[in-house]
Amino acid sequence: MTILSQVRRRALLSTAFAGLLAAAVPASAQQSGQRVTVTGEISDSWCTISGLMFAKGTAHHQCAVWCALGGIPVAIRDANGNLYLILKIGDDEDSAGNPRVAKLATHEVTVDGELLERDGVKYLLVDRIADDKGVITMTHEEHGIQPFGN
Amino acid sequence: MRGGVTALFIATGLATAPAQAAEPWNIPHERQAVLKGRVVDALCQLKGRCTPDCGGGKRQLGLVLSDGMFRLVAKSNIDFAGATTDLSPYCGREIEADGLLIENPAVTLFFVQRLRERPDQDWIAAERFKADFEAKNGKAEEWWRADPEANRIIAADGPFGIKDLQPKPKP
Numbered sequence: 001m002t003i004l005s006q007v008r009r010r011a012l013l014s015t016a017f018a019g020l021l022a023a024a025v026p027a028s029a030q031q032s033g034q035r036v037t038v039t040g041e042i043s044d045s046w047c048t049i050s051g052l053m054f055a056k057g058t059a060h061h062q063c064a065v066w067c068a069l070g071g072i073p074v075a076i077r078d079a080n081g082n083l084y085l086i087l088k089i090g091d092d093e094d095s096a097g098n099p100r101v102a103k104l105a106t107h108e109v110t111v112d113g114e115l116l117e118r119d120g121v122k123y124l125l126v127d128r129i130a131d132d133k134g135v136i137t138m139t140h141e142e143h144g145i146q147p148f149g150n
Numbered sequence: 151m152r153g154g155v156t157a158l159f160i161a162t163g164l165a166t167a168p169a170q171a172a173e174p175w176n177i178p179h180e181r182q183a184v185l186k187g188r189v190v191d192a193l194c195q196l197k198g199r200c201t202p203d204c205g206g207g208k209r210q211l212g213l214v215l216s217d218g219m220f221r222l223v224a225k226s227n228i229d230f231a232g233a234t235t236d237l238s239p240y241c242g243r244e245i246e247a248d249g250l251l252i253e254n255p256a257v258t259l260f261f262v263q264r265l266r267e268r269p270d271q272d273w274i275a276a277e278r279f280k281a282d283f284e285a286k287n288g289k290a291e292e293w294w295r296a297d298p299e300a301n302r303i304i305a306a307d308g309p310f311g312i313k314d315l316q317p318k319p320k321p
Contacts, residue, residue: 031196046225046261049254050177061311063230065303066294070279071232073210073224075257083257085222087193087210094208095193096234099299106311116196119219120258123196135311145309145317 033114038124040078041137042104044068045085048077053147057106057137060146064105071096076109076124084115084124108133172249172263183251185221185260187213189240195220204241211237213247213260223247224259230294231279233262240267248273 044067047055054060068074073095075083087095089111095101110131116123171182191209194200204211211234212222223233237245246269249262264273283293290296308315 045257045259049179049252049257049259050175052177058310058312058315061307062304062309065300066230066297069297069300069303070228070230070294071234072230073222073232073259077256081256085210085257087196093193093199093205095210096205096208096232098208099303102299103303103307105303118196119221120253121222122257123192125193125197140310140315140317150317 031116031118033116033125035112036115036124037110037112037130038076038078038084038115039110039131040076040082040084040108042101042107042109043075043077043083044105045073045075045083047146048075048083054139054143055146057139058135059139059143061106061135063146065102068102068105069097069099074101074105076111082122084122086124086126089126090128104129104132106135106137108136172261175250175261177250177252179254180250180252180261183249183260185213185215185247185249185251186244187215187221187247188244189237189242190214190220191241192220192222204238205234207234207238210234211241213245221251221258221260223249223262225261226276226279227263228277228279228293233276235279235282236262236265236276240265243267247276249276 041056043055044064046067047053047060047063053063073085075085077083086101089101092100109129111126111129113124113126174180174182189204189211191204191211193209195214210222212220214220223237226233226236245265245267247260247262247265249260252259252261262276264275266273280293284290287296287298294300307313309317
């Protein structure tokens with residue numbers, strides 16, 4: 001049993017089967033995407049959707065660094081809760097365990113790029129980071145250092 | 151818990167879990183599933199930007215299922231670790247992946263717990279990340295605290311990601 005599997009036993013089993021009956025619609029490969037500008041926090045996708053910890057801001061920075069270096073997909077979460085999984089930044093197409101991306105963990109950024117949607121996932125091919133405000137969401141006073149407190 | 155979840159899937163006529171199914175984590179929108187598909191890298195699948203080795207362990211990987219659906223495999227059975235290390239050796243090949251499909255409205259991801267190439271093979275735990283890490287960095291109870299790159303970033307930027315902001319000393 002992993003450390004986090006012990007943590008998750010406290011997680012709520014909510015609407016676990018929502019979407020179970022969703023239709024599967026095959027999509028063709030090599031899509032043409034939509035040009036977008038996205039603003040939001042760089043976050044790891046797993047912590048964001050698992051609900052096992054408070055996955056925002058300063059409290060989650062260290063954890064997000066670990067997850068990014070561990071190869072968990074990194075996303076931008078916008079103000080509406082949309083998640084955009086990053087598959088590249090500029091010419092850098094390393095999307096798993098990339099230290100450059102890990103350095104951006106929990107930063108508030110604005111990026112320009114190409115959005116591809118496929119089978120319930122928004123993928124983002126970032127052309128450039130137009131703005132990086134660093135970590136601006138202060139959550140550590142309330143939530144400490146997630147998930148272990150140190 | 152596991153039996154109850156399996157029973158529910160059978161009741162809905164959508165059972166995909168075998169007798170020994172993936173361990174539930176009680177994550178919202180999760181369901182046990184065995185996905186059968188071909189290992190591909192996401193950038194190749196979506197944009198045709200391919201490499202012979204699916205990115206050599208540096209790209210996000212997933213499975214293309216028989217109906218054409220693409221499922222990104224985001225998490226392995228190691229804490230804080232993705233599944234690229236587990237899937238990379240199977241680049242371009244068909245596998246079965248046993249785990250949790252999480253159909254969150256914001257994103258659908260698959261958490262692989264074990265995999266195999268054929269039904270007559272034993273399952274292989276999706277835990278290769280730790281073995282590879284320890285081969286490079288030495289044995290570590292918690293790889294994330296032993297990772298040199300993580301420690302460099304946290305030392306430079308602080309645990310909160312702001313250089314001058316440090317945790318208060320514990321009383």
